[in-house]
Amino acid sequence: MASTCPSTSSSSGLGKRRQKKGQRQQEVTNVTESTRIRVALVLEKFRASNDEVYTFEPNLSNRDRAAVHILCRKMGMKSKSSGANFFPFLTLDDGPVLSRRGDQRRISVFKNKQNVDTLKGKDARSCFKFSEEAKYVLQDLFTRYPPDDGETCEQVVGKHSKKVDKLQGKKDDMFCKPAMNKSEIAKRVQSLASRIEKTPSLKQIAAQRSKLPIASFKDVIISTVVSNQVVLISGETGCGKTTQVPQFILDHMWGKGETCKIVCTQPRRISATSVSERISAERGESVGDTVGYKIRLESRGGRQSSIMFCTNGVLLRALVTNGSAIFNKLAPRKLGKDDISDITHIIVVLIVSSSTNVLAHAPKHLFFNTALTYAFTSSSELLIHCFYEVTA
Numbered sequence: 001m002a003s004t005c006p007s008t009s010s011s012s013g014l015g016k017r018r019q020k021k022g023q024r025q026q027e028v029t030n031v032t033e034s035t036r037i038r039v040a041l042v043l044e045k046f047r048a049s050n051d052e053v054y055t056f057e058p059n060l061s062n063r064d065r066a067a068v069h070i071l072c073r074k075m076g077m078k079s080k081s082s083g084a085n086f087f088p089f090l091t092l093d094d095g096p097v098l099s100r101r102g103d104q105r106r107i108s109v110f111k112n113k114q115n116v117d118t119l120k121g122k123d124a125r126s127c128f129k130f131s132e133e134a135k136y137v138l139q140d141l142f143t144r145y146p147p148d149d150g151e152t153c154e155q156v157v158g159k160h161s162k163k164v165d166k167l168q169g170k171k172d173d174m175f176c177k178p179a180m181n182k183s184e185i186a187k188r189v190q191s192l193a194s195r196i197e198k199t200p201s202l203k204q205i206a207a208q209r210s211k212l213p214i215a216s217f218k219d220v221i222i223s224t225v226v227s228n229q230v231v232l233i234s235g236e237t238g239c240g241k242t243t244q245v246p247q248f249i250l251d252h253m254w255g256k257g258e259t260c261k262i263v264c265t266q267p268r269r270i271s272a273t274s275v276s277e278r279i280s281a282e283r284g285e286s287v288g289d290t291v292g293y294k295i296r297l298e299s300r301g302g303r304q305s306s307i308m309f310c311t312n313g314v315l316l317r318a319l320v321t322n323g324s325a326i327f328n329k330l331a332p333r334k335l336g337k338d339d340i341s342d343i344t345h346i347i348v349v350l351i352v353s354s355s356t357n358v359l360a361h362a363p364k365h366l367f368f369n370t371a372l373t374y375a376f377t378s379s380s381e382l383l384i385h386c387f388y389e390v391t392a
């Protein structure tokens with residue numbers, strides 16, 4: 001009886017599908033990291049190209065092909081394997097190479113129409129909008145976690161104090177790009193290099209930084225960040241995600257003579273201030289120069305700082321109250337000819353710790369990440385998903 005019941009058979013079908021999906025996920029984790037990175041780079045290149053189809057070489061193993069299928073899905077593309085998986089009627093002419101299983105099986109990758117349209121529109125990334133679903137998630141977040149006394153206090157005082165009224169009227173340019181020309185950037189790069197050269201303690205820190213596990217991933221992280229709007233970096237505690245990735249991006253931009261604003265969130269006020277202190281110390285500067293922070297009712301640095309640490313709450317509130325303005329400021333510079341000078345790349349780097357208990361103990365943080373990720377992934381204009389693991 002049970003087997004003829006439609007709901008049971010469909011749930012067992014669902015079970016099988018889930019099992020198959022689980023097996024496929026397993027396949028991806030089984031391929032070597034270098035294969036995963038190589039495949040991801042090939043797919044990235046294809047996605048950025050004008051080509052509509054890319055066919056991999058025919059010598060991929062079953063496992064590699066499974067990894068390609070899954071990475072494709074994650075990147076919003078389609079994939080299909082075709083060709084014989086084995087040859088039952090081999091002649092001597094077929095030779096030993098063709099007789100191997102899977103030799104003729106090829107996997108082709110196609111862009112979804114939506115992606116093609118997005119890539120064709122030159123200013124595709126210049127406009128960021130929250131989807132209705134994302135707005136709903138954010139609204140829900142604020143219903144669950146309404147502003148606390150500190151946040152509302154600013155508004156209440158604002159009603160009665162002329163001074164605060166004035167301050168509130170003042171444009172908050174914390175998230176704007178610093179106004180620096182090429183020669184000022186070059187001077188900063190030079191002075192950083194000479195500070196490190198002349199100061200033994202900075203030299204020692206620089207040597208330690210170069211030995212961090214994340215250091216060898218610098219180039220791949222930069223190239224991934226440059227070609228993606230959302231990059232997820234996962235790594236062991238202490239490998240250097242928080243302190244190094246923002247500096248990688250900054251060094252890269254300054255290396256090109258370009259100014260940029262890198263906004264980093266932290267779940268707690270104390271971590272926002274201490275990380276900005278640490279990075280400033282690594283660069284031999286005071287907090288508020290190149291690296292600053294903004295937490296509720298307190299800030300150091302501002303527009304002139306290239307890296308700003310803030311709490312999740314500060315960024316989230318800025319996004320909710322002034323979302324499109326913030327994102328217009330952070331939107332890609334190179335895309336629109338009439339862009340205002342503040343516009344730069346939208347790059348959201350989600351840096352997650354590999355220790356899951358960090359998230360378990362910080363539900364607000366988790367919810368924030370979920371909401372933000374959801375907001376981004378549910379936008380049709382975003383092309384996403386690169387995943388790197390950095391192990392200590």
Ligand SMILES: Nc1ncnc2c1ncn2[C@@H]1O[C@H](COP(=O)(O)OP(=O)(O)OP(=O)(O)O)[C@@H](O)[C@H]1O
Pocket residue numbers: 212235236237238239240241242243244278352353354
């Ligand atoms: N305040 C500090 N004083 C001395 N060393 C520090 C300080 N902060 C970080 N470090 C060093 O920098 C390294 C990288 O730290 P970072 O916080 O970037 O790692 P992480 O990968 O972000 O770790 P987590 O997942 O725990 O956040 C650490 O291993 C540590 O050696």
